Amino acid sequence: MKVLILGIDGYIGFPLALRLLDRGYEVYGADNFYTRRRVKNVGSKSAVKINSFATRNKKLNNAIKFYMGDVSNPKFVYDIIRDSGADAIVHLAEQRSAPYSMISLKTATETLDKNIESTMNIIYAVKDLNRDIHIVKLGSMGEYGTPNIDIPEGFLDVQFHGRSDKLPFPRMGQSWYHLSKIFDTYNLMLANRIWGLNVSDVMQGVVYGTRTPEITKYKLFTRFDIDQIYGTVLNRFISQAVIGYPLTVYGKGDQKRAFLSLEDSVECLNLILDHPAENEYKVYNQFDEYYPLNYLAETVKNRYESIYGKKVSINHVPNPRVEMEDHYYNPANQNLKDIGYRRQRSLEDEVPVMIKDVRNNINTVYSLKNVIKPSTNWR
Ligand code: USQ
Secondary structure, three states, rough: EEEEEEOOOOOOOOHHHEEEEEEEEEEEEEOOOHHHHHHOHHHHHHOOOEEEEEHHHHHOOOEEEEEEOOOOHHHHHHHHHHHOOEEEEOOOOOOOOHHHOOOOOHHHHHHHHHHHHHHHHHHHHHHHHOOOOEEEEEHHHHOOOOOOEEEEOOEEEEEHHHHEEEEEEOOOOHHHHHHHHHHHHHHHHHHHHHHHOOOEOOOOOOOOEOOOHHHHOOOOOOOOOOOOOOOOOOHHHHHHHHHHOEEEEEEOOOOOOEEHHHHHHHHHHHHHOOOOOOOOEEEEOOEEEEEEEEHHHHHHHHHHHHOOOOOEEEEOOOOOOOOEOOOOOOOOOHHHOOOOOOOOHHHHHHHHHHHHHHHOOOOOOOOOOOHOOOOOOOO
């Protein structure tokens, strides 16, 4: 199978490429190195050292056929889909930071424009060039927000005034980034309805981790961001513990979010590629487990203290975001289990491995101390 990974230089794109190469897929990839530039612009960089994409690909004997370009450019998207002859496209090439989208009008509209355009470019190119292509699109668990009822996978059985229907579950994202993913969801749903495109829309939770078996095998790391714009919560907590910085829990810390390890993310995407949507728009809630943030902070603290004997403190900083800090949360993830997903790595397995990898890059983490403190305020 030929798979085209858009955003192949990214946190998930690169380990996914390694996994697919190892499993015998033909891997094509595109990137414009936007994340590297944007992270540099906020004074940061990957806390785990990574080489350029070209150097990493060279170590793989250039096994990845690479296209340099921007997926918000329709001609580029048409050209690479035609040239690769891909059977499946994994779209990981959107602006992926909620805080970035909340900095200003400019970053909000940039996020909305670029993200929506890129998905529309894929939809139209697939419709025009080859409607058999399986589109695997990365959405977000954050599209649903935190409703006071269970969260199903995309759709809800509704009874109203004596009639019933299966309708899209209400989306109540809490940043312009999450809103951009919601627009993608509706655009993909329509593309399936009118042209029968094969879509797997992946509502992914927060990913954590530094490794997959292939990263270890090839000694080729993926990026690992820890700054207040691009770093996600557990990756930040680990780095904070390593340099003796108090863990920055935003607000009360009883916010619940869905999480999965990098290894599980790659495993799930591989499974979805092996089970293509056929003339359907299918939603996967992609996560392993959900936790309150306080549980994550306590886990990092306890593991660090017990392994290294150094004290870790937890600081409940004023929440820079507008979000509920204590709420009901019960999302389903049966669709992945139905195609064979079983947890590969638990939080408890992964935390010590992450601590070790981050400690091996401790000087870089110290050098990024100034970009850890949250300064992007939703209000
Ligand atoms: N948080 C802290 N301390 C921190 C950083 C974050 O308490 O130092 C809290 C946030 O307030 C939030 C939660 O942790 O309640 C998650 O924040 P995050 O920065 O780890 O993740 P988020 O902004 O939600 O976005 C990330 C990815 C995004 C993906 C999303 C999945 O950047 O691409 O779509 O996770 S989800 O969270 O399910 O929407």
